[in-house]
Amino acid sequence: MKILLVDDSRTIRNIQKNVLAQLGFKDVVEAADGVEALKMIGESKPDMALVDWNMPNMDGITLVRKIRETDKQMPLIMVTTEAEKRRVIEAIQAGVNNYVVKPFTAETLGEKINATLAKAGMAPTAAAAPG
Numbered sequence: 001m002k003i004l005l006v007d008d009s010r011t012i013r014n015i016q017k018n019v020l021a022q023l024g025f026k027d028v029v030e031a032a033d034g035v036e037a038l039k040m041i042g043e044s045k046p047d048m049a050l051v052d053w054n055m056p057n058m059d060g061i062t063l064v065r066k067i068r069e070t071d072k073q074m075p076l077i078m079v080t081t082e083a084e085k086r087r088v089i090e091a092i093q094a095g096v097n098n099y100v101v102k103p104f105t106a107e108t109l110g111e112k113i114n115a116t117l118a119k120a121g122m123a124p125t126a127a128a129a130p131g
């Protein structure tokens with residue numbers, strides 16, 4: 001299970017990486033904006049992505065729309081400071097599978113990732129499974 005982290009903040013990406021490592025997800029690739037993310041998707045073929053909304057060059061909502069032009073399957077979770085309901089609706093209409101508002105706790109992020117994977121029919125990691 002390879003996860004792509006897309007956020008223009010290296011600090012946020014590091015926090016996400018730590019949370020993912022705790023959950024047993026060790027295979028992580030990173031991008032600082034939508035342009036880099038599309039390149040990483042082509043090169044690294046990640047299984048799912050966490051996507052920030054506000055980024056330079058190409059923002060997250062544009063990235064999600066571009067991914068969904070060709071890939072309806074890859075689980076996409078928007079992780080953003082944008083908390084307004086109309087934003088959440090816009091993101092869901094664009095094709096995200098889940099939505100996490102920053103600042104997030106490790107627990108919330110973990111729950112959303114596992115719920116998203118389960119709904120997509122993808123197995124969560126052994127480390128994240130109960131027992």
Ligand SMILES: [Mg+2]
Binds near residue numbers: 055
């Ligand atoms: Mg940002």
